[in-house]
Amino acid sequence: MARLEVLKTYKIYIGGAFPRTESGRYYTPKNTKGEALGNVCLSSRKDVRNAVVAARKAFGGWSERAAFNRGQILYRIGEMLEGRKAQFVEELQLQGATTAKAEKEVNAAIDRLVYYAGWCDKVSQVSGSVNPVASSHFNFSVNEPTGVVGILADQSTSLIGLVSQIAPVIAGGSTCVCIASEDLPLCAITFAEVLNSSDVPGGVVNILTGSPDEMMKPMATHMDVNAIVYAGKDATMLNSIQEFAVENLKRVRNYPQDWMDSGAQGLHYITDLMELKTTWHPIENIGGATSSY
Amino acid sequence: MNFTEAFLRSIPIFVGINYQSMAKKKGSATYSIPDFSQSPRIDKVGVEERVSRFQKRSIKNEAKMQGLRMALNMIDLTTLEGKDTPGKVKQMCFKAAHLHDVHPGLPTVAAVCVYPSMVATAKKEVEGTGIKVASVSTAFPSGQAPLEVKLIDTKFAVDAGADEIDMVISRGRFLSGEYNFVFDEIATIKEACGKARLKVILETGELVTLDNVRRASDIAMYAGADFIKTSTGKIQPAATMQVTYTMLEAIRDFKLKTGIQVGMKPAGGISNSKLALHNLVMVNEVLGSDWLSNEWFRFGASSLANDVLMQIMKLETGVYQSSDYFSID
Amino acid sequence: MAKKNEKINWEYAPAPESTGHINLKEQYDLFIDGKWVKPNSGKYFESTNPANKKKLASVAHANEKDVDKAVKAARKAYDNVWSKMAPSERAKYIYRIARLMQERAREFAVIESLDAGKVIRESRDVDVPLACNHFFYYAGWADKLEYAFPNREVSSLGVAGQIIPWNFPLLMAAWKIAPALATGNTVVLKPAETTSLTALKLAEIIEESGLPAGVVNIVTGYGDTGAAIVNHKDVDKIAFTGSTAVGKIIQKAIAGTHKKATLELGGKSANIILEDAPLDQAVEGIVNGIFFNQGHVCCAGSRLFVQESVADQVIEKLKHRMNSLIVGDPMDKNTDVGAINSKEQLDVINSYLKIGQAEGAIMYQADCSVPSSGYYCRPTLFTGVAQSSRIVQEEIFGPVLTIQTFRTVDEVIQKANNTPYGLAAGVWTDKGSRIFNLTTKLRAGVVWANTYNKFDPTSPFGGYKESGFGREGGLHGLEAYVKFN
Incomplete structure (x- = not known):
């Protein structure tokens, strides 16, 4: 007699734990063949709230980690993803991709993580500056993480969009709350499991499944969210996000990219979610050798 | 002094106890001697910015005349040369009392400043003018002599009639971190001064940093200085505005802590009216009008007087002046 | 026999900067398309000297139609001339403007002080030189943009609409216009209604420089004029410096449009004095932090935090220093604190004094x-x-400082960051490692350690959180005026 398969329960990822949605709601997305993908959490605005709290709590520690250490962790995520490649390929297939396409997407996601892992300890060197002010001061500018970032992930891909949006945010030292693709949510939750086994501190990345339309507002109006990344092309959605964002002047970034494109990565995806800090300090001119003394 | 006493005095708190009677004599409450290694820190760039504000003050008309007359009255007219003779000193003393007699009503300088060997001559020359005689001492300018020699040097000047003693600190010892040695030396000389007022020369050009200037100022004041003075005039740089400002802040803090007022004497390099006025602006704004008299503020200078006189005559007559019309003594 | 000792109370005589040799017209029109044109409404308003309430000149009030005309002129100049010009030629125009400003620096300083109430020492030594230097700095960038954005291809945006405040009128105009021109954009700029004159004098210089007509247009007026710029469909970029409240209105207005924005808004910056600080210089920094330009400074160090162990000493020194400040005629070279910019602002400040006491x-x-x-x-x-x-x-936004004490570094970091703003901060300590601990943890765009309120064209300026976004100045100030291809 054939063995009965154990089915996977898809939960959400908040503060390093895998709770069900507090609302108790679920939805059942289907693939193009009409096959059910599973019962997935239909997260609520309270899940958004909880996730933002977790992200804020994690921000201090994550932002103060050495950039080198963040790079190590991002590379570790890549390693773990490589190790579970087959599972992602399978999920992508279930969600409608061909084997070749699925493999290509997983490979691209791994490579993207490795790419951003390498950026962590180079951002300041490339994007910062020492500014030659005319007065007797040492003056330099460096990028600093912006805080808690809300991510509305690419709806047209299950993995590569999500990874391409999360990686630069955490590489720069911010933490995030990510709303996964509504129709293709499986890889998002499995990716959370990868994160959870990759030394990423709990709360640095939080992943919710459900309706972006429903969760956009609580996220974009949330006074403790510092920036929103929106990957879609929907002008109405973007307009609403921008209007909601005004109340605490969230930085809003819109990336209507094809994330499978090898050019859909770069330093600016990191610095877009960073602030620039300029520091001044006097330079003393000691001794009697100068005319001013 | 025996070994035990020397040992105790090498500990800051005991140094203080030995000399507190002196502080009381000034009519103040007793105070404890601070740890001079903890003197306030000075940020030089900040000092430069502050000083540039004084230099940007625009002093015009009657305020300028007032300032110039004040400056004149605060000068310690100085000759400190190896080739000084009674003849030279006599001439300078005459000038001190007769700055520019074609213009009546001018003040005199505050004092003449000479070597100990010239004190008797100077004292005789300025008699009845109200002009004080100041003498450098303590193996001026280097201070590289034993304490015994410094004491004899000082007593000689005081006995010859010096009203004021300008001593030098031991910069070498200071830079070696022997703050207690420097403190004791000043306190000992102070005792030897008797009624003469003691000006302590820090020789800031050799102390180099403003942190050191501040620390040396504190040591001198707590050890009993009546005045602190920047320089001997033999070392460059001398009385820069930055150094004088740092010392003025030290004087203010000392007054706040102990209630004792200490005078200030920038010396060396203040050769024209503009610099003198900048210095007066600085005293006025940092310490206030209580210090705006020659009892509490002096300029140590030799060529300043004539430049101030020329400026005063320019203000009076509206015509630019020539040095040919102002006596050099 | 001369008097022995003259002890006096020394008061400085008045030392007024001469207001001769400045050229101020009775009435100023709008500077559109290289010409001085009358406002469509025919309306003018008065610019007055806040130090004596006397009228200085009449200034045109631009309405929507005037703004439209200015934007069209800017668009035409962008399409036909400015975007096609070799960057090295663009640079030379900007250099020329900088030089002409330097030559007329004294005139600018005098007019700025008359119009804004700021002291002549500051307009002469800070505002005007910094404004000139800003043009010099960005002029050199015009033909070097490929070095500013490695690996990315950039182009200009088009027409930039710029709205500036009344606290540093000429300097803010320079901050806005110089990088916009260097990156190849054309400009419609609106100065604040109480301080239009130096921007109009700048227009005269721009005219004199031979800059192609329409590249820079100056439209004067009130909030409605600014709104017309923000809402104009053919404006590609909004750069605004001013209050957080107005910044939010602008951000809302341009939501859903293609307009790129930089906002430089309010602040409530912390100035932190630790017990080992060079205290006398720190006191100077406190004074410079809050009383510079009458406290009309978005990055003013208005929240002072002093470590408890030195609080009494610092407050005593600060009071002494405050008493040595000369408050009065902005035109006197000895004045330290000048006039409040307008009656409205004075009312705001006075109401806060009442609130504080209550x-x-x-x-x-x-x-x-x-x-x-x-x-x-x-x-x-x-x-x-x-x-x-x-x-x-x-x-x-006035010469009003609040003082709080703290016990530990962690406590003060927490309190300093406990605000929706994040523009600037100051830290005073003698210990290097402590400086970096604080400067790293303070959530603010500019951090001054052992100094305060320093500005330079090479140094990026701008805030975190509700203090705005985008940077002005330095290499990073270029990004606000380009798009990536």
Whole structure:
């Protein structure tokens, strides 16, 4: 007699734990063949709230980690993803991709993580500056993480969009709350499991499944969210996000990219979610050798 | 002094106890001697910015005349040369009392400043003018002599009639971190001064940093200085505005802590009216009008007087002046 | 026999900067398409000297039609001339403007002080030189943009609409115009209604420089004029410096449009004095932080935090220093604190003084005389305040300082960051490792360590959180005016 398969329960990822949605709601997305993908959490605005709290709590520690250490962790995520490649390929297939396409997407996601892992300890060197002010001061500018970032992930891909949006945010030292693709949510939750086994501190990345339309507002109006990344092309959605964002002047970034494109990565995806800090300090001119003394 | 006493005095708190009677004599409450290694820190760039504000003050008309007359009255007219003779000193003393007699009503300088060997001559020359005689001492300018020699040097000047003693600190010892040695030396000389007022020369050009200037100022004041003075005039740089400002802040803090007022004497390099006025602006704004008299503020200078006189005559007559019309003594 | 000793109370005689040799017209029109044109409405308003309430000149009030004309001129100049010009030629025009400004620096300084009430020492030594230098700095970038954005191809945006405040009128105009021109954009700029004159003088220089017509247009007016710029469909970029409230209105207005924005908004910056700081210089930094430009500074160090062990000493020194400040005629070279920019602003400041007292805070004002006519406010400090006091939370934009004490570094970092703003901060300590601990943890765009209120064209300026976004100045200031291809 054939063995009965154990089915996977898809939960959400908040503060390093895998709770069900507090609302108790679920939805059942289907693939193009009409096959059910599973019962997935239909997260609520309270899940958004909880996730933002977790992200804020994690921000201090994550932002103060050495950039080198963040790079190590991002590379570790890549390693773990490589190790579970087959599972992602399978999920992508279930969600409608061909084997070749699925493999290509997983490979691209791994490579993207490795790419951003390498950026962590180079951002300041490339994007910062020492500014030659005319007065007797040492003056330099460096990028600093912006805080808690809300991510509305690419709806047209299950993995590569999500990874391409999360990686630069955490590489720069911010933490995030990510709303996964509504129709293709499986890889998002499995990716959370990868994160959870990759030394990423709990709360640095939080992943919710459900309706972006429903969760956009609580996220974009949330006074403790510092920036929103929106990957879609929907002008109405973007307009609403921008209007909601005004109340605490969230930085809003819109990336209507094809994330499978090898050019859909770069330093600016990191610095877009960073602030620039300029520091001044006097330079003393000691001794009697100068005319001013 | 025996070994035990020397040992105790090498500990800051005991140094203080030995000399507190002196502080009381000034009519103040007793105070404890601070740890001079903890003197306030000075940020030089900040000092430069502050000083540039004084230099940007625009002093015009009657305020300028007032300032110039004040400056004149605060000068310690100085000759400190190896080739000084009674003849030279006599001439300078005459000038001190007769700055520019074609213009009546001018003040005199505050004092003449000479070597100990010239004190008797100077004292005789300025008699009845109200002009004080100041003498450098303590193996001026280097201070590289034993304490015994410094004491004899000082007593000689005081006995010859010096009203004021300008001593030098031991910069070498200071830079070696022997703050207690420097403190004791000043306190000992102070005792030897008797009624003469003691000006302590820090020789800031050799102390180099403003942190050191501040620390040396504190040591001198707590050890009993009546005045602190920047320089001997033999070392460059001398009385820069930055150094004088740092010392003025030290004087203010000392007054706040102990209630004792200490005078200030920038010396060396203040050769024209503009610099003198900048210095007066600085005293006025940092310490206030209580210090705006020659009892509490002096300029140590030799060529300043004539430049101030020329400026005063320019203000009076509206015509630019020539040095040919102002006596050099 | 001369008097032996003259002890005096030395008061400086008046030393007024001469207002001769400046050229101010009775009436100013709008500068559109290289010409001076009358406003469509025919309306003018008065620009007055806040130090004596006297009228300086009449200034045109631009309406929507004037703004439309200006935007069209800017678009035409962009399409036909400016975007096609070799960058090295663009640079030379900007250099030329910088030089002409330098030549007329004194005139700019005098007019700025007359119009804004700021002291002549500051307009002469800070505002005008910095404005000239800003043009010099960005002129050199025009033909080097490929070095600013490695690996990315950039192009200009088009027409930039720029709205500037009244606290640093000429300097803000320079901050806006110089990088916009260097990156190849054309400009419609609106100065604040109380301080239009130096922007109009700048227009005269631009005219004299031979800059192609329409590349820079100056439209004067009130908030409605600014709104017309923000809402104009053919504007590609909005750069605004001003209050957070207006910044939010602008951001809302341009939501859903293609317009790129930089906002440089309010602040309530912390200035932190640790016990090992060089205290006398720190006191100077406190004074410079809050009384510079009458406290009309978005990055003013308006929240002072002093470590408890030195609090009494610092406050005593600060009061002494405040009493040595000369408050009065902005045109006197010895004045340290000038006139409040307008009656409206003075009313705001006075209302906060009342609020502070009503909240139970202890007010101390400098012991100085102020002129009886004109708008003046004595340098003021409040002790006995808490994080929850309104005067600690809200931007006053005047010479009003609140003082809080703290015990530990962690405590002060927490309190300093406990605000929706994040523009600037100051840290005073002698210990290098402590400086970096604090400067790293303070959530602010500019951090001054052992100094305060320093500015330079090479140094990026701008805020975190509700203090705005985008940077002005330096290499990073270019990004606001380009798009990536």
